[in-house]
Amino acid sequence: MIDKIKEHIAIVAGFQASNKEEVEAFRIKYLGKKGFLNQFFAEFKNVPNDEKKEFGQAINTLKTTAQEKVALLKDAFEGAQEENGVYGDLSRPSEPVEIGSRHPISIVKNQIIEIFSNIGFNVSEGPEIEDDWHNFTALNLPEYHPARDMQDTFFIQTDPDILLRTHTSSVQVRYMENNQPPIRTISPGRVFRNEAISARSHCIFHQVEGLYIDKDVSFADLKQTLLYFTKQMFGKSRIRLRPSYFPFTEPSAEVDIYWGLETETDYRITKGTGWLEIMGCGMVDPNVLKNCGIDPTEYSGFAFGMGIERIAMLLYQIGDIRMFYENDIRFLEQFKSTI
Template sequence: MFENIKNYLQEVEQFTSIKSDEIELFRIKYLGKKGILNDLFTQFKEVPNEQKKEYGQQINKLKQAVTEKIESLKETFSVENDKNSDLDLTRPGVPYSLGSRHPIHIIRNKIIDIFKKIGFSVADGPEIEDDWHNFTALNMPEYHPARDMQDTFFIELNPDRVLRTHTSSVQIQYMEQNNPPFRILSPGRVYRNEDISARSHCMFHQIEGLYIDSNVSFADLKHTLQYFTTELFGKSEIRMRPSYFPFTEPSAEVDVYWGLETETDYRITKGTGWLEILGCGMVDPNVLKNVNIDPDKYSGFAFGMGIERIVMLMYQFGDIRMFTENDIRMLQQFSQEI
């Protein structure tokens, strides 16, 4: 029995290899579940009591010798592999190229961040809406002429369902489910049955804001939008022109003074220096009634803008179709703004 252990020690000492599979077979032969060391431990109970101590010492000596042999062979194997390899670990790695965020999402996120600083949160809603949320609750009952202002995609199998024409429908959803006061933004994709050209598309993005509380005034609306234009464009001078929207009264179009410093400024502002950026107004009391909010107790304002229009202004895009053509060359220009 002791002679066998002595022979095993000699075999371990003489074994050598630089091949990983041979080293693994050697390990399994001695250290595996059915290996030599496991058999020797099993035979321990057959050893006379006076020899058990020496027998245990010899087994541990064999186990240590096997372990050290395997470690030394693995080191030799790694060194030999490095010598034979063409891989130079001192060379700098090849950087992975990162993707680019779409310019629409870049501007969308900037607008959200600006309004978050003054307490606005983001609300979302479905892109397929019913007539109530998309039209009627927004003060556009059936046959109201304002419906003609929005060329709508109707769902053929259910005429009451439409592709939302604005994200104002999200505001109705939110007001039905929450009690004022609240300040929300509703960004998202909207659809209108329009001819596709350089300046218009049947699918585009809007972001709308809503603030409902007691004693909200038109002055609050103006100061909020003045803050927004200063943060986004770096231009604080705005003007508000009377306009019409069925869900706000009074309503206004908002222009920002872009300036006339370059030829491009003259072109995009048509020589006036003023640039229209969004529509806004005080929420019509009928809209508040439709969502069970008391118009005698609460008031509020709403505003909305097309994100593509803002992107085209800030990055000087001349064709709205570029946003949906998936041209990788266009996207790569925004790789630094991830």
């Protein structure tokens, strides 16, 4: 009798089913009221006393094996049915897809590009690792010129002529070397300066610089271009230009917009004046045109440049420039844009 039970244990262990109905029939065959297990239990009283222990252990093994087999097959078929229900039903609603958000610097950069593209400016790009000529000398900053101290530069130690660009004006130099007027281009990009990192400054930031070269370009053209930009970007119609100094433009000016004094924040960010500085500009110095192979007696032009982080901080009222670089998802998820 014990050998017969062991045969059934082997049969149960090797049993396979192709559907749930076969599993249920198997369960009834072994674990039902009239199944083999109850039949063996009924024979227990007829087993000699010296065999009862072994007989009982064999029956328990058969019972455990049958229960585990039934549970395993049921789980397999139910899991397959659930998976088919989830992935096989094409009418079932899909899981919601989270829409990503752009970085605020990308949003503002794209807005600036779109505004200037509408008035005929194209986009030019250049390398972030530059040589001395394109970053300084061609821009009317010869070696030992004191104005070089205005920009603390990251130099490549193995070659003092190679550096990380301190402005995107180097892109304008390259563009003028390879294109003849009329030129109308903007150069957005990342720049590097060896400055202490604080709430208001960083060693890495982004600029957009613009350049327009043609015959009879005047300072009035520059002013009208900047007025158009400030109206489109900020919705502000009042600007002022204050005399300033840049080695590559003459005359040069700082551009302020009238932000207003309507709120406490307006008083704070404008220091009570209502005016905010947003960029620098000026007429391209004739020496720069000459260095780039353009005849300054025939052509003139203007240039301007602004920091993207500064514009973004004004638009979104962000008080710490370091927030742009910390990759805090709570901060970045606040910004949505289709641009």
